[in-house]
Amino acid sequence: MPARASIFLFCLVWITMAQLLAQEEKEKTTALKDLLSRIDLDELMKKDEPPLNFPETLDEFEYTFNEHGQLRHTHTGEPFVFNYKEDLHRWNQKRYEALGEIITKYVYERLENDCNLKKEILPVDATEDEPKSFIYMSEDALTNPEKIMVLIQGSGVVRAGQWARRLIINEDLNTQIPFCSFGAEGYGVIVLNPNENSLEVEKVPDPANKPSPDASDEPAEKRERKEERENKKKKDFYEKYRNPQKEREMEHIPIRENSTPEEHTLYVWDHFISKSLAKNVLIVAHSYGGLSFVNLMIQREAEVKNHVRAVAMTDSVHNVLCHCCNWVLSPEPLDTLVDPMLNDCPRVSAGTEKHELTSWKSFHSIFKFFSDALKDHEDESSSSPVTTRSSHRIKNEDL
Template sequence: MFIRPHKPVPEPHVRSTLSELGYEFDLTDGKLRNVATGQAYEYGAFGADKKKNAELYQSLLAPASREVYRVLVESDLCMEPIAVPNAREPHCNIYVTPGGLSKERLVVIVTGHGVCGGVWAWNTLVKEGLKAGSVIEYVRSCVQQGFGVLVLNPNENIVALDGLPETFNTYFGASTPIRCSETPDEHVGYVWSRIIRSCAAKSVVFIAYNTAGIAVLDLLKHDFARFAIKSSGIAFIDSVHSTFKLNQASLEWLKLATRQWENSDEPVDTLVVNDRVGCLAVSAGNASDCRELAPLTCMNSVLAYVSECFKREPIDVDGLLALNDEEDDVKLGEQAELVSSDTDDYVAAIDELDSIQIIPPGAKVAEDRYIGWDE
C-alpha cells in the first residue's frame, strides 16, 4: 500500500518586539541591553549552553533590525518613510531625512545582501550595537553637514501574511512579492528612476556596501548619461562588483568618481590592490576578525570622501562619451538628449507615473534594458 509522505505544516510566523524579548537599544552608546539587568548583550549569556545561546541570538536578529526603522524615524533624525512602490499595495519603505529630496546634495545609502534597510549586518547590530551595525551614524554625520540622506531597502522584497515586509532570510511562509522591488537590483533601479533621477538634488553621492555595489553599478551601466550627470561619485565599502561589460565611458567615470574601501587590516586609507573594482582601492582599516565591521572602521574616511565628491567639479560627460565606439555613442547620445529636454510640463507626480522612465512626448525612448525600469 502506498503511503503519502506527511507534509509538514509550517509553523505560524510569530513577531516579537525587542521589549517583549527583554532587550532594548541604549541610544546613548548604541548597545543592545537587557532591560532587567542593564547589561549589554553577549552571545554567551547562557554560558556553555550552546543551544540557548544560539536561540536567543537568532530570536533577536529580526526584532533588532526592525528597531532600526523606529530609531531612524523617532530619534533626532526624524526620517520619513516612503512606500515603494506605493502605500496602496504590498510595499516596503525607504527612508529620507526631512526635506532631503529638496536639498542640492543628496547621499544615498544602500546596504548589502539579505539585511533590512538601514542595517549593515545582523551580527554586528546585535553584538556590537547601532553604531557598528546600522547606518545611523552615517546619516547623522551627513545631516550635520547639511546633506539630504535617502536610505534604500533592497532586501525586503516580500510581504508576509500580516502585511509587513520581510526579507527572504527572515521569513519562510506564504508571502506576496513587492511589485517593482522583487529583487535588490530591481529595487535600486526603481528608486533611481522613479525618485532619485527626478528629485531636486543637483548632486548625488552613493554609499554602497557589499553586494549593493553591484546594483548601484548597474545604474551606471544601463543609464550612463543620466547617472553621470546626476551623480558625483560612489563610495564602495567592501563591494563585490566588477567592471565586466562596462563600456569605455563608464570605466573612465568609475576611475574618476569612485573609491573602494577594501576589507583589510592595513591602516585605513592604505592603498591596496584590487583590479576587479575599476577604481582606487584603499584599506577599510578593519583589523578585527569580523568582516562586517568594515563600515564602522572606515566611516570617517568614507564621509570625508563623500564631501570631496560634492566639492569637486562635475565629470565631463561629453568628454567621456567620446571614448566609446560608434554604437555606444548612439545609445548614450539618445540618453543625453533625454537629460537635456525640458521635463517640467510632462512629469507627473512620482506616485502617479505609469512608466518608470521619464520620456518627453515625441522623444525617442532610450533602451535601458534594465528590469524594473519599464513596466
C-alpha cells in the first residue's frame, strides 16, 4: 500500500511539473509574440542592410592594380574581400557587381589607350535613339592584307576585352589585352562583344494595372485579400528581414541584329570580318564563343571555309570541321594530347583545371598554332601544281 501511494504521489508531482512547464513555455511564446509585434521592422531592416549605393570609380572603391596586374586595396595592399559585411550576402554581391562594372570600363580604357583599338558602334546604321552595342578594332583590321585575329569570349557578364571577370578581380589582370598587344606584330585585331545584347532601363509602371479608386469590393473578397497578405507577410518574414531594400524593376530593350551572342557574331562577320582585305582570318573562341562560331559556320559556311585559316578554342565543347585545336581542362602538362570526344578537332591540355584560365594558360601555344597553320597554308599554296586536263586525268586514274 505505501508503495502505491508513493507511485501515485510521484505521478501527481510529475503531472503538476509538466503543467507548470507548459504554462511557462506558453507565457514565453506569448511574450515573444508581444515583443515581435512591438518591433519596428522597417527600422530594424534599415539597420540590418546598408543602402545599395556604391562607389563609381576604382579610386572611390580604394582599389588599384599594382605592377603585377593584381587588384589591391590602396591602403592595406590586401586582395579584394567579397564578404565585406558579414552575413549580408546580397549586399556583398551587389558591391561585387558594382566593382565589376568599374572593371569593365577600366578594360575598355586599356584597349583604347594601351592597344590603340578603336570603338565601332553597332548596328552600323543605328539611329541616335535606338539601343547600341560596339566592338573594338585595330586601325588595320580591315586593311591588313595578310592576317586578322578575331576574339570571341564566352557567355555571362564579361564584355569586350575580358575572358573572366572573377579572375581579374581575384587573381590578376587576366584579360584579352595580351592577345590584342600581339596585334602590333602583324595581326589586325577585332574584339567582339557578344554579351552586350540589350539596353537596361527602368521599367515604367503601367497605369492600366493600377486598381481604380472607385472600385468597390465585397467584404468576402476584402477578407480573403487581407488573409493572403497576412500569410505572405509571415511566409516572407525572413526574406524581408534580410532584403529590405526594394530594387528598381528593370527591363531590357534588345539591340537590333545583336540581341544574342550568335546574332552578334554573324553581324560582325557580315559587316566587318568578311569585308577585310586579309587573306587569313584566325579565330580565338573561349567557351560559349565556340558555339557562336559554329553557328557562324552553319550560316556562312562557304565564306568561313574560304577565309578562316585556323580556329583556337579554349575549353569549348563545340568543334568545327576545319583547321582547329581545342585547349581543354586537364591536369596534364600544356599541349598534351587529350582523348578526343569527336574526330573532327584535336583536344589538348590547357595546363589547368580552371575553366576561366584556359585562354590565359594556352596563350603562347595558340600563337604557335596560328603560325604553323599560316606556314602550312603558305606551303600548300606554293606547292600546288597548276591544274590541267592531263593532270586531272592522271589523278582520276590513280584513284
